[in-house]
Amino acid sequence: MxxxxxxxxxxxxxxxxxxxxxxxxxxxxxxxxxxxxxxxxxxxxxxxxxxxxxxxxxxxxxxxxxxxxxxxxxxxxxxxxxxxxxxxxxxxxxxxxxxxxxxxxxxxxxxxxxxxxxxxxxxxxxxxxxxxxxxRMVKSASELEAIRYSASQHAKVFQYIREHIRPGMTELEIAVEVETYARRLGHQGRVRFRGQEQGLPIGVVAAGPNGACGIGVPWTIGGRGLSGLYPMGASTRRWETGEPLLVDYAGVYGDYLVDQTRVYFAGQVDRILERAQAVAYEIACSLAEAARPGTTAGELYALAVKQARQAGLADYFMGWDRKAGFVGHGVGLELNEWPVLAPGQETVLEPGMVLAIEPKFVFPGQGAVGVEDTYLVTQEGAKPLTQG
Amino acid sequence: MxxxxxxxxxxxxxxxxxxxxxxxxxxxxxxxxxxxxxxxxxxxxxxxxxxxxxxxxxxxxxxxxxxxxxxxxxxxxxxxxxxxxxxxxxxxxxxxxxxxxxxxxxxxxxxxxxxxxxxxxxxxxxxxxxxxxxxRMVKSASELEAIRYSASQHAKVFQYIREHIRPGMTELEIAVEVETYARRLGHQGRVRFRGQEQGLPIGVVAAGPNGACGIGVPWTIGGRGLSGLYPMGASTRRWETGEPLLVDYAGVYGDYLVDQTRVYFAGQVDRILERAQAVAYEIACSLAEAARPGTTAGELYALAVKQARQAGLADYFMGWDRKAGFVGHGVGLELNEWPVLAPGQETVLEPGMVLAIEPKFVFPGQGAVGVEDTYLVTQEGAKPLTQG
Structure with a gap:
């Protein structure tokens, strides 16, 4: 341009x-x-x-x-x-x-x-x-170009993650690997969030039960963090065999960002986690398919809850005691843009909106599973921008 | 305890x-x-x-x-x-x-x-x-223990910096080296700052003229950053021979932090920069010596300005057009604690206060020089906690 x-x-x-x-x-x-x-x-x-x-x-x-x-x-x-x-x-x-x-x-x-x-x-x-x-919800061609760039850089990071993590590493060791690689690709090392939160890490690495530990802000999964004043993000806990590892990072390469989460299993994890992970992928597919112009943000949330309930997993959907209360959110210049895919939200989807859709399940004492990708809303549904 | x-x-x-x-x-x-x-x-x-x-x-x-x-x-x-x-x-x-x-x-x-x-x-x-x-200004024994720990970890980082930087590297390459090493030592990767600023990097790497470029917040040196919405921190500019490199990082290992700045010269830099760097060290020594119980924060600032003026460098002290308006600040849980070493500040120093003292000079088109250490106020003046 x-x-x-x-x-x-x-x-x-x-x-x-x-x-x-x-x-x-x-x-x-x-x-x-x-x-x-x-x-x-x-x-x-x-x-x-x-x-x-x-x-x-x-x-x-x-x-x-x-x-x-x-x-x-x-x-x-x-x-x-x-x-x-x-x-x-x-x-x-x-x-x-x-x-x-x-x-x-x-x-x-x-x-x-x-x-x-x-x-x-x-x-x-x-x-x-x-x-x-x-x-700001509906992105222009030049904004989409910036978001696609962040998505492509972030795809390299998640490929790197797959190749470099292994059970026995601590969350912090994994976070350092991820962040170093991302920074080398031009990641800002911080993320813009609308509001007063300054303790926000650029990402969360949560092994096993740390995927379900209490956090400082009302999100699904914040991780344990390194200490009391920084209660989110990676801790020094090791990722053990039999545990899920949740890796959720904002990808900020330039001014625009994407949001992405992947969960990795160390060996055989509990059946319910495995099943919930499959259900999360199914929900993500359904929401992407349903995210067409004319659909409301609240309808997407309701659809996600319905599928979680049908799978018998509603109690664990988007948190257990304190639930996040949403299954997705707009992204762009900030991590918490509109629309919010939450109960009753009447915002009607339009082509050009960019959404992070993140169905997740939290099991107390066991950890968190799920998936998150950033999508572009089109006439044919939401198309994934993030990959890997 | x-x-x-x-x-x-x-x-x-x-x-x-x-x-x-x-x-x-x-x-x-x-x-x-x-x-x-x-x-x-x-x-x-x-x-x-x-x-x-x-x-x-x-x-x-x-x-x-x-x-x-x-x-x-x-x-x-x-x-x-x-x-x-x-x-x-x-x-x-x-x-x-x-x-x-x-x-x-x-x-x-x-x-x-x-x-x-x-x-x-x-x-x-x-x-x-x-x-x-x-x-919160006066720290307890356990708080000082935490601050000393951050200082000792941060000393390792600055030793690493000395050994690993060389002209020709970009600011971002240097920042990645610093941040990776610091994170491996348990650095939080973020820093608590009182107020609404969320775009804050954990540190600044500024080569040559970037030490003097305009910034988003009223500090002496913010660096150029990678893009418009993140206008502080390292950029992709190379550190060239004949230029100063300013490296200013908050050291957050646990809940308490220290603040430290070092400037490195690539070969022979302009005489005025060399002289200003020497004057900055003299000012830091004078302030540390003067920072005794009973002295006010404002008196320390006045002393710094007086020495800058005597050296004929007052125009460049703590910024050139928009000056920072202070020569130091308390640190602890947050980067911007009290007291602020600024004009007219009547806060009387007490043993147990922890201060970052940071005399710096900014030369438009050339860059920034100076030094910053974190000190403990004692009956015998301020004793440095940071090293390296």
Whole structure:
């Protein structure tokens, strides 16, 4: 894509967002979150993007603007040195006495919001995150190209895993092998997640019972981690014969990511694990087949639960005591994008959505099994992007 | 330390915190942040710790409690399934009609705070983060033991770096070498940072001009990173002869961390860089010597600036256009602990504080030089914990 095509894509994104601003009768939006900034402006500096209901957005950046200027779609980038300059800059552009603004209310800190309120004392604030997250669900051709690249790099990692793991290795030894190989392929070594979680590992390696141990956040499988303040990810436990090994990694090569999980058995594992693993694959196939335009996210979840129940495994589906409450999620710039494949979710699938579908079963004392791939929604169902 | 000593230490932490709650006439505090939870309860699940002004704290955890129960100092841990159960549980313990509560207002999200307000409609909220951060500044014997362990592991990493880097390698190749070796030694592969930053790498490798490129957060040196949404850390740029290479890594082996930076020269670098590097070491020595009980954090910063000015290098000290605004910071469970060695900071140093002191100079177009070590404040000044 040439420079003009690049700008055209961002112009379209902004116009679709502006349509929502107008419907909500907002006088503009102040965007601060890195992934949202990147989506609307092509760069993610510490700063604020003001999106008026019409016309080009303006990017305010703290201090040095050189880097942001280089990357940003909307120029010139305006340097500011403190919060107080935000309303002054907006006034310079003709935006004065603002009464209705939007921002990312789902993730804004109380501190930043209080500052916004003090800066715009007469302003009423609306949450524009649902609008942005909805826009971001459907990926463009260039976004899909980036996601396909991450998928192809991540496929090499999972091939490497298959060839290099063996029972007797510790989870940490396996994690180091995986992460080193992935980093050599350009993996960022971290992953963007919407919200306050900072303790997030880029992946989980969970051997045997560690696939079922309690975790710090409400996901199916978080692993045991190395210590109390880092209670997720690999531990120093060995993968023993007779145990499943769950390997779940986000693949972040560039700005876009994929999510993938594979489970490996060391020798003969308990029959129920083997059966659950087969059922997980069946559920994944059914969901991919059913994930057509017009289907809702909630219907996919219901279908997964129905199959788990028919297999007599509903109690173990997506966790045992505390269940994850979803069987998949959108991915793109962040790991937890929309839609969420969860009970009652009415989001209707559209071509171009990218979904991680991850049916898993958790057996207390024994471990976790299942599978996760990242798929592209098409007219003919969801097509897997991840492999290996 | 035996189990009783362990509990005794936590009891002391809680009692000191409770003293502050009583001074502020609070009826209790609701703690949610992982590092604060870990500091006061020994575990960091998704949940809330209620600390009354007197008596034992109570830990409320979402869903599975097994893991939290195992780690927590305060038992029994109470399982909850939603926010709404918080006031009910507190009422069960006799805490009803609460009018004045504390929480971590520096970092709480608007969303969580709004939920708290809805749950306790008659309650006035106070920020207790300054109290907790102040308490956490002075480390106990067991905390120092953990920090010394991280320092000794990190020393091995920096020895490895010295032996394995050479001009011509890319920043990413160097980062992979460093991170792989560190992970093999038990490095968590991530670092706890107070606040909303999730794009944080565990370290920066910056060759030549990349030491001076713009970054996403207001630190001295962030590196260029691999792409727009991950604008910090190593890039694919090669370290060329005649250039400085800055390597700055947090060392997180267990729950406690150290922070360390070294700069390496490939052959002969520009005179001014060489001189600035020598001045940085002189400043570090002076600050360590001056960091005695009774000195303030602001005085240390002023001393550093004075020496930079005397050397004629003030313009480049701690950044060039946008300066970091500090020359050091506390470390412990998080990378950005108190005190901050910044202008006017009145925090008085005490024995047992652990400080990263990091005088650095940034030359646009040329790169960054400097040094960083983690020190323990003693009666005889600050003693380095990191080495190599």
């Amino acid at each position: 040439g420079k003009e095509g690049f700008k055209e894509e961002y112009r379209l994104r902004v116009e679709l967002f502006q349509k929502r601003l107008k419907e909500k009768e907002l006088e503009g939006a102040l965007i601060f979150q890195p992934a949202d900034l990147f989506y609307l402006a092509g760069t993610s500096p510490e700063g604020h993007l003001f999106v008026p209901p019409e016309g080009e957005p303006r990017l305010l950046v703290y201090g040095e603007v050189e880097r942001a200027q280089e990357e940003a779609v909307w120029n010139p980038v305006v340097p500011i040195s403190s919060f107080k300059e935000i309303p002054l800059s907006l006034a310079d552009w003709g935006f004065k006495g603002l009464k209705r603004l939007g921002t990312e209310m789902d993730i804004i800190s109380l501190k930043l919001f209080s500052r916004y309120q003090a800066l715009f004392p007469d302003c009423q604030w609306e949450d524009i995150s649902p609008d942005l997250r909805t826009l | 035996g189990k009783e000593g362990f509990k005794e230490e936590y009891r002391l932490r809680v009692e000191l915190f409770q003293k502050r709650l009583k001074e502020k006439e609070l009826e209790g505090a609701l703690i949610f942040q992982p590092a604060d939870l870990f500091y006061l309860a020994g575990t960091s699940p998704e949940g809330h710790l209620f600390v009354p002004p007197e008596g034992e704290p109570r830990l409320l955890v979402y869903g599975e409690v097994e893991r939290a129960q195992e780690e927590a100092v305060w038992n029994p841990v109470v399982p909850i399934s939603s926010f709404k159960e918080i006031p009910l549980s507190l009422a069960d313990w006799g805490f009803k009609g609460l009018k004045r509560l504390g929480t971590e207002m520096d970092i709480i999200s608007l969303k969580l705070f709004s939920r708290y307000q809805a749950l306790f409609p008659d309650c006035q909220w106070e920020d207790i983060s300054p109290d907790l951060r102040t308490l």
